[in-house]
Structures are given as C-alpha cells and as structure tokens.
Amino acid sequence: MNVVRPYGDTTGDGMVQTSFTLPIPHDKKAEGAALQLAAKMGMDPAMLVHASQVGDGFTFFVVYGRVNHLVELDKVVVVERDFPLLTAKEVNTLVKQKMRRKLSVVGACIGTDAHTVGIDAILNLKGIAGEKGLEYYRELKVVNMGAQVTVPELVETARREKADAVLVSQVVTQRDAHLHNTREMSAAFREAMPAGKRPLLIVGGPRFDELMAEELGVDRIFGRGTTPREVASYLVHTLAVSKKEKVSL
Known part of the structure; x- marks a missing residue:
C-alpha cells in the first residue's frame, strides 16, 4: 500500500x-x-x-x-488531462483542417455571479500567466457575454451564435450557488436543444470538484489554475479531432 x-x-x-x-x-x-x-x-x-x-x-x-x-x-481519484496540450498554431491548423469553419465559443458568468476574472482570463486576448486568451486564436469565434447573465439569455445567444461550446465561470459559491446555477444551465440546454445539436458545456471555477461533471450535466469541469491553452486544446480534441485520431494522440 x-x-x-x-x-x-x-x-x-x-x-x-x-x-x-x-x-x-x-x-x-x-x-x-x-x-x-x-x-x-x-x-x-x-x-x-x-x-x-x-x-x-x-x-x-x-x-x-x-x-x-x-x-x-492508490485510492486517490482525479481527472487526468486526457488530451494533448497544443500550441495556438496547432489549434488553428486543426480547426481549419477538420472543421473547415471557425469554432464558435460563447462564454459567460451566470446567475448573480459578477466576478468576470475567470472567464476573462480564458477568453480575453490578454489571457493569463503569459498565455493569450481564446480571442487570440484566429480560427475561434469568441463571444464573451460578461457577468450576471441569465440562463435563458445564455441559451439564446448560444443558439444565435451556433455555439460549438459554452464556457461558464462561477466564483461565488455561497450556499452552493455555483452548483445550482450549473444544474439549471445544463437542464435548460437539454430542454432547448436536441442531444445532437447541443453545444459542449464546460464550467470552471476554484471551488468545483472536477469529478462532478456527469452529476452536474456538463461535459467538462476545469478547476483553479486552468489556462487558455488547456481549454483550447480540449475544445479541439473534443470537437475537431476524430475518434480514430484521438486514439493515436
């Protein structure tokens, strides 16, 4: 042991x-x-x-x-990164080659959460920790809705922008607000769109348990310390790379 x-x-x-x-x-x-x-x-x-x-x-x-x-x-269970970490050039090349269009991303802080530091760090051009945000990737189309966005507004924007992925940041955790908001969001997308048409649902924040993705109805949870490059690599791996290619990566 x-x-x-x-x-x-x-x-x-x-x-x-x-x-x-x-x-x-x-x-x-x-x-x-x-x-x-x-x-x-x-x-x-x-x-x-x-x-x-x-x-x-x-x-x-x-x-x-x-x-x-x-x-x-031996009993510690964590979510390991199961995709390669790509450069901005590699991300752009794969999106262009595999999707033949820009990859559409919509991001927001939902509910009463007014802390945009997390979503801005991932989406804004300035990025974080020396990495530029997703706005820097020329093959990604990014819409940052900002803070205190309602779930219906998020769903409508995702539908209008034909979003491939929706990124939600939650910092406020009092009374498990981040969990309630995430469940409300995932339920709204399931109700509004058929399974094959729903965007990838991703949430992030310092107090999320990365093992709770299935329970919360989302595709991926990113915790503290996540960088724009990690998110971009995950998006490409999940949306642009074929299953056969994923096996060999």
Missing part, C-alpha cells in the same frame, strides 16, 4: 495547519473553543497560531497540530 503522512517540521510527523472562523467575539474562551474544535477534527496536540476579530461577533483562527491520518495514494 502506497501511503504518506502530512509533513510539517520533520518527515512524516503528521503536522497540519488549518484556518476557520467562529461566530463568537475574540476572547480567551473563544480561543479555547477553537482548540476544542481542532481536537474534534483529530489534531492532537493542537496549537493556536493566530486569532483575530473579524467584525462584530466573529473571530478568525489559525491552528497547527498533529493528525494521525494516512493518505492512501
């Missing part, structure tokens, strides 16, 4: 650090409450590293301590 333990001061010492907020004012009793919670989380011994008042009646804590849990690496 391939197992590891957390590392803090020395190899395998099981030391971890975590932070949380309790809805109580900062005093000695609050600090004791934080240590009690840490103990119930399995930290033994637990040390209070930091405590500070954050507004009326709330305290933020950082605790450090040892846990006895082991990580069984």
Whole structure:
C-alpha cells in the first residue's frame, strides 16, 4: 500500500495547519473553543497560531497540530488531462483542417455571479500567466457575454451564435450557488436543444470538484489554475479531432 503522512517540521510527523472562523467575539474562551474544535477534527496536540476579530461577533483562527491520518495514494481519484496540450498554431491548423469553419465559443458568468476574472482570463486576448486568451486564436469565434447573465439569455445567444461550446465561470459559491446555477444551465440546454445539436458545456471555477461533471450535466469541469491553452486544446480534441485520431494522440 502506497501511503504518506502530512509533513510539517520533520518527515512524516503528521503536522497540519488549518484556518476557520467562529461566530463568537475574540476572547480567551473563544480561543479555547477553537482548540476544542481542532481536537474534534483529530489534531492532537493542537496549537493556536493566530486569532483575530473579524467584525462584530466573529473571530478568525489559525491552528497547527498533529493528525494521525494516512493518505492512501492508490485510492486517490482525479481527472487526468486526457488530451494533448497544443500550441495556438496547432489549434488553428486543426480547426481549419477538420472543421473547415471557425469554432464558435460563447462564454459567460451566470446567475448573480459578477466576478468576470475567470472567464476573462480564458477568453480575453490578454489571457493569463503569459498565455493569450481564446480571442487570440484566429480560427475561434469568441463571444464573451460578461457577468450576471441569465440562463435563458445564455441559451439564446448560444443558439444565435451556433455555439460549438459554452464556457461558464462561477466564483461565488455561497450556499452552493455555483452548483445550482450549473444544474439549471445544463437542464435548460437539454430542454432547448436536441442531444445532437447541443453545444459542449464546460464550467470552471476554484471551488468545483472536477469529478462532478456527469452529476452536474456538463461535459467538462476545469478547476483553479486552468489556462487558455488547456481549454483550447480540449475544445479541439473534443470537437475537431476524430475518434480514430484521438486514439493515436
């Protein structure tokens, strides 16, 4: 069995650090409450590293301590990248050769989510982390609808633009808003378009579990750290490359 333990001061010492907020004012009793919670989380011994008042009646804590849990690496399940990472030139060439038209992409932040940083990083020309966004790819036609787009508006735009793919970014996660919005979107597309006519549905954001794509009714979930090049490569691999060619890639 391939197992590891957390590392803090020395190899395998099981030391971890975590932070949380309790809805109580900062005093000695609050600090004791934080240590009690840490103990119930399995930290033994637990040390209070930091405590500070954050507004009326709330305290933020950082605790450090040892846990006895082991990580069984053989049981870790993740979504591995199952497509080659292409350059912009390769993406453009494949779209031109295989689709013989521009690949249409519509992107938006849906619901009340007003954070466009994620969708702009993937779509806008300036991109992120030294990579240019999908607007840079000459064989991709990109429509960025911005923030607080309703699901009906997204469906209508995707239909009008004959979208091959719809990209949705969700940053706000309070009360699982990102999950509710994604399910609403996927249901709306299933209702509005037949299976063979629906665009590829892709969602991204820092709090998504990439393993939940099927449960949420989408084709792919991209998590934090995703780059425009990864998204472009996935689009081409899924929409422009034949099944036979995918086997050999």
